[in-house]
Amino acid sequence: MTRETAIDSRQEILRTAARLFQQQGYDATSMNDVAAALKLSKGGLYHHFQSKDEILFNLMDHALDITQARVIDAVRGVADPGERLRMLIRRHIEVVLSVRDREITVMLHENHPLPPTMRRRINARKKEYVHFMENLIAEVQRSRQSKGVVSPRAAAFALLGMINWIYQWYKPEGTLREEQLAREYTEIFFAGALQ
C-alpha cells in the first residue's frame, strides 16, 4: 500500500466512524459496526486503529487540526488585532457549520472519558485554543484602550460558548443563515466584550 492510500484509508475510517457515532451514539457503536460500514474486515480496521478510544482520540485530534488550519493559521497573518479577531469569529463559525467537517468537529464535544494520556493531549490542545483567543482579545482591548469591564478570560469562554453551541440548534433551512449569524455574533461580541 502506498503512503497516500494509507492516509486516505485512515481519513475514510475516521469520517465513517464519526457519522456512526453521531447516528447511534459513541458507546452503542462497536468496532464491528465501523468495519461493516466500511466493508473492511475486522483485521483491516485494527490494522489502522487498535481500539474505539484510539478512533475517538484521532477524531478529536483531527478536529483540532482542522481548527488550527482553518482558524488559527488563517488569521495569524492579519496585522490589525481587531480584524484578526473579526476573522477568527467568522472562520470558527464556518468550521462549525461546514457540512464536510461537521461530523468530525462535533466529536470535540463527545464527553466519553478517554484514557488519561489521550485526554491530556486533547485537553492541552483545547486549552491552547482558549489561550490564543484570550491573548487576542486582550490585544484588541489594549489597542482600543478598553475600560476592561470584561476580563479576556470570561470573554474567550463566552465567545467559545456562543460559537460551539451553534451545532445544537442551527438548521440550514432555518430563518437565521450563516452570514447573518456571523455578522450578529460579531456585533454582540465586539460591543459587549471589548468595552
Add this chain to the structure above:
Amino acid sequence: MTRETAIDSRQEILRTAARLFQQQGYDATSMNDVAAALKLSKGGLYHHFQSKDEILFNLMDHALDITQARVIDAVRGVADPGERLRMLIRRHIEVVLSVRDREITVMLHENHPLPPTMRRRINARKKEYVHFMENLIAEVQRSRQSKGVVSPRAAAFALLGMINWIYQWYKPEGTLREEQLAREYTEIFFAGALQ
C-alpha cells in the same frame, strides 16, 4: 408504599442514573448498573421505569422542570424587563453551576436519540424556553429604543450558548468564580445584544 415514598424513589433513581450516565456514558450504562448502584432488584427498578430511554426522557424533563421553576417562574414577577433579563441570566447561570442539580441539568445536552414522541416533547419544551428568552430580549430592546443591530433570535441563541457552555470548562476552584462570571456575562450581553 405512600405516594411520597414513590416520588422520592423516582427522584433517587433519576439522580443515581444521571451520575452513572456521566461517569460511564449513557450507552455504556445498563439498567442492571442502575439497579445495582441503588441496591434495587431489577424488578424494583422496572416498576418505576420501563427502559433506559424512559429514564433519560424523565431526566431531561426534570431538568426542564428545574429551569422552569428556578428561572422562568422566578423572573416572571419582575416588572422591569431589563431587570427581568438580568435576573434570568443570573438564575440560569446558578442552575448550570448548582452542585445539586448539575448531574441532572447536564443531561439536557446528551445527544442520544430518544424515541420520536419523547424527543418531540423535550424539543418542544426547549423551544418554549428559547421563545421566552427571545420575547424578553425583544421587550428589553423596545424598552431601550434599541437600534435593533442584533435580532432577538440570534441574541437568544448567543446567550444560551454562553451559559450552557459553562459546564464544559468551569472549575469551582478556578480563577473565574460564579459571581464574576455572572457579572461579566451580563455586561457582555447587555452592551452587545441590546444596542
